[in-house]
Amino acid sequence: MLTRALGVSSCLRRIATPNIVKRTVMTTNLQPKFEKLFDRIDALKPAFIERLGQAVEIPAVSGDETLRPQVVKKAHFLVDQLSKLGFTDIQLKHLGKQPPPTSIPDLQLPPVVLSRFGNDPSKKTVLVYGHYDVQPASLEDGWDTEPFKMYVDEKLQLMRGRGTTDDTGPLTGWLNVVQAHKEAGVELPVNLVTCFEGMEESGSLGLDDLIAREAQGYFKGVDAVCISDNYWLGTKKPVLTYGLRGVNYYQTTVEGPAADLHSGIFGGVVAEPLVDLTQVLSSLVDSKGKILIDGIDEMVAPLTEKEKKLYENIDFSLDDLNAATGSQTALYNKKEDILMHRWRYPSLSLHGVEGAFSSAGAKTVIPAKVHGKFSIRTVPDIDSDKLTKLVQDHCNKVFAKLGSPNKCSTELVHDGNYWVSDPHNASFTAAAKATKDVYGVEPDLTREGGSIPITLTFQDQLKCNVLLLPMGRGDDGAHSINEKLDISNFVGGMKMMGAYLHYYAESKEN
Numbered sequence: 001m002l003t004r005a006l007g008v009s010s011c012l013r014r015i016a017t018p019n020i021v022k023r024t025v026m027t028t029n030l031q032p033k034f035e036k037l038f039d040r041i042d043a044l045k046p047a048f049i050e051r052l053g054q055a056v057e058i059p060a061v062s063g064d065e066t067l068r069p070q071v072v073k074k075a076h077f078l079v080d081q082l083s084k085l086g087f088t089d090i091q092l093k094h095l096g097k098q099p100p101p102t103s104i105p106d107l108q109l110p111p112v113v114l115s116r117f118g119n120d121p122s123k124k125t126v127l128v129y130g131h132y133d134v135q136p137a138s139l140e141d142g143w144d145t146e147p148f149k150m151y152v153d154e155k156l157q158l159m160r161g162r163g164t165t166d167d168t169g170p171l172t173g174w175l176n177v178v179q180a181h182k183e184a185g186v187e188l189p190v191n192l193v194t195c196f197e198g199m200e201e202s203g204s205l206g207l208d209d210l211i212a213r214e215a216q217g218y219f220k221g222v223d224a225v226c227i228s229d230n231y232w233l234g235t236k237k238p239v240l241t242y243g244l245r246g247v248n249y250y251q252t253t254v255e256g257p258a259a260d261l262h263s264g265i266f267g268g269v270v271a272e273p274l275v276d277l278t279q280v281l282s283s284l285v286d287s288k289g290k291i292l293i294d295g296i297d298e299m300v301a302p303l304t305e306k307e308k309k310l311y312e313n314i315d316f317s318l319d320d321l322n323a324a325t326g327s328q329t330a331l332y333n334k335k336e337d338i339l340m341h342r343w344r345y346p347s348l349s350l351h352g353v354e355g356a357f358s359s360a361g362a363k364t365v366i367p368a369k370v371h372g373k374f375s376i377r378t379v380p381d382i383d384s385d386k387l388t389k390l391v392q393d394h395c396n397k398v399f400a401k402l403g404s405p406n407k408c409s410t411e412l413v414h415d416g417n418y419w420v421s422d423p424h425n426a427s428f429t430a431a432a433k434a435t436k437d438v439y440g441v442e443p444d445l446t447r448e449g450g451s452i453p454i455t456l457t458f459q460d461q462l463k464c465n466v467l468l469l470p471m472g473r474g475d476d477g478a479h480s481i482n483e484k485l486d487i488s489n490f491v492g493g494m495k496m497m498g499a500y501l502h503y504y505a506e507s508k509e510n
Contacts, residue, residue: 033186033502034437038495040184041176045491048176049159051081052490053150055132055168056161062110062133062202065103071110071198074132078113078171078196085178087115087194091218095199095206109206110198114218117178118191124223124505125191127462129454130171131200131229135479137162142481157487164485166478170228170471170493171196177498189505193222200229200454203249203414208457215461224427224504225458225466228497233339233446234320234474238435238496240428241468243343243447244455246378246418248387252280252395255369256406263364271404273370274356280408281372283398285348289331289341291376293394296346296387301380303344311336314444324475343447347377377449384415416453419466426507427467434499438492469500 041048060074061067075092082090092111110133137147145151150161163169174194181188199205211219233239254273261270285291316335322328332338341347355370357363376387392410399408422428423445435443452468459466471493477483 034495034499036184037180037186037498040180041491041494041498044176044180044183045487047179048172048490048494049152049487051176052159052164052169052172053152053161055172056150056163057148059137059148059162060110060133060198061136062199064136065098065107068104068107068110071133075111075113075196075198078132081172081175082113082115082194085117085175086182087117087178088119089218090115093210093214095210098205112198112207112210113194113196114214115194116191117194118188120191123189123191125193125221126501126504127193127195127219127222127225127458128174129195129197129225129227129229129458130174131167131197131204132171133198133201134163134166134168135201137481137483144482147481147483152487158484159487159490160482160484162483164483165231165472165476166483167200167229169485169490173228173471173490173494173497176494177501180494180498189502192501193219195219197454200452204416204454205414207454211454211457211461219462222462222464224464225462226427226469226497226500227452227455227458227466228469228471228493229452230448230450230468230470231472231476231478232470232474233314233444233448234316235323236320237315237441237444238439239444239446239470240423240431240435241446241448241470242423242428243420244418244468245343245346245447245449245451246382246384246416246453247375247451248378248384248391248415249373249375249413250388250391250410251413252277252372252374252408252410253369254280254372254399254406254408257366257368260368261366263366266366270366271406272366273406274353274367276399276402276404276406276408277353277370277372279402280395280398281350281374283394284350284374289347291346291348293348293390295390296376296382299382299386300346301344303340307344308336311339314339314446320474339446342449344379346379346382347449348374349377350374377451378415378418380418380420382418384417388412388415416451417456419452419456419459420447421459421466425465426509427465427504430503430507431467431469431496431500433503434496437499438495467500469497471496 058070058074059067060071062071079090091114093114094111095109098107098109147162150159152159197207230241254277256271256273318333321330321338351373353370353372356367357365395410432443455466472485472489476485
């Protein structure tokens with residue numbers, strides 16, 4: 001099932017505690033329930049790695065419509081795992097047809113997996129969210145091993161494969177925590193509700209409406225939401241995340257000829273859509289990362305001295321950034337500048353062009369219709385509707401200046417708002433205690449540049465606090481080639497999840 005550098009038993013015997021942040025709290029200092037629970041997590045490592053490997057093998061790429069059956073297959077895999085672990089009231093909530101644009105008529109959205117473990121009215125109820133869909137991946141992208149066959153590197157003590165850290169590893173971690181409690185004979189201190197979706201990598205289509213519908217239904221009585229779909233800031237120290245940037249994803253389309261044309265016959269005779277598109281895209285942002293669309297900077301909340309001081313004591317450096325990117329391509333040298341441009345300032349990224357030739361070799365074709373993909377990470381106080389109007393007006397203005405007979409349009413594909421929470425509420429306090437127990441250090445309180453739009457939906461619809469409890473490290477390569485999860489983070493993350501549930505259950509507030 002799993003591809004390994006060396007033998008299975010040898011790999012599992014040599015799994016170590018984190019080699020960068022060493023645990024300083026001895027097992028004898030832990031509450032007895034933690035000692036039994038943590039020992040059981042250690043003992044079950046082979047089974048937990050095997051479960052993750054099985055899940056990784058399913059290419060649940062939500063952005064590839066031809067792989068939609070695989071996304072649904074992974075949902076059913078989770079249903080089977082939940083059933084075996086004793087979860088009840090397991091439901092597949094179908095979300096209907098995927099809205100256009102789609103290349104497959106009547107394409108159905110993948111189902112959301114809901115389930116419960118425990119229904120004790122005297123206990124608090126925690127909803128754990130995760131997503132089982134993943135980003136596209138193939139060997140041709142530059143992976144060292146097959147992305148959908150998990151590779152366990154014994155020497156580096158890591159697991160490589162698409163979804164290991166984003167988000168299949170953390171998602172299965174919650175299942176593993178329940179199994180460890182059961183096998184350790186330790187009662188789960190809370191009622192657990194799961195909400196696992198299959199469209200997070202494609203905008204969480206349909207999930208907002210489901211949460212709104214189920215706020216007083218399946219999710220009624222939820223006291224807190226916990227999401228493990230983010231990462232440590234760097235590689236050295238655990239963090240708790242209390243803020244996220246939002247994301248607006250756009251598509252600019254330029255169309256001209258009725259069909260692709262031969263460049264030898266029509267080159268220099270017709271207006272080429274790809275030429276127009278590249279000029280529009282190049283007008284959006286410069287090589288220093290500055291957004292060139294008028295009006296966006298004016299919407300950003302000003303930096304206060306109080307906020308500025310928050311960045312001073314965070315453990316991060318330029319070396320951490322270079323290690324995460326595998327390069328020395330940073331636009332800033334100071335820690336504070338890096339973090340502020342990652343967390344509290346917007347950014348615009350170009351993602352690709354659809355409809356143009358992109359395979360190996362040479363093909364002298366003039367594409368008839370091309371789509372440019374780009375996104376803007378949003379921050380307080382950017383309004384999504386105002387932003388979209390600014391983007392569309394900018395693209396239309398630039399295209400008009402070209403004097404091209406082609407047609408150009410820009411549309412919002414999906415958007416999700418930014419989110420900021422109180423890092424000192426009951427959930428974050430419980431998570432900080434759990435982090436200290438597992439890793440022996442106080443976690444840094446950070447914001448993050450990535451986006452989990454559903455975070456704000458849970459907070460607003462369920463009227464409860466949301467905690468971001470990361471498992472992986474900042475160099476895990478989510479969305480990139482050779483995505484990985486360190487085994488120490490997998491194991492430590494599960495211990496932290498378990499301890500968090502106990503500390504939160506003991507808290508006097510929600």
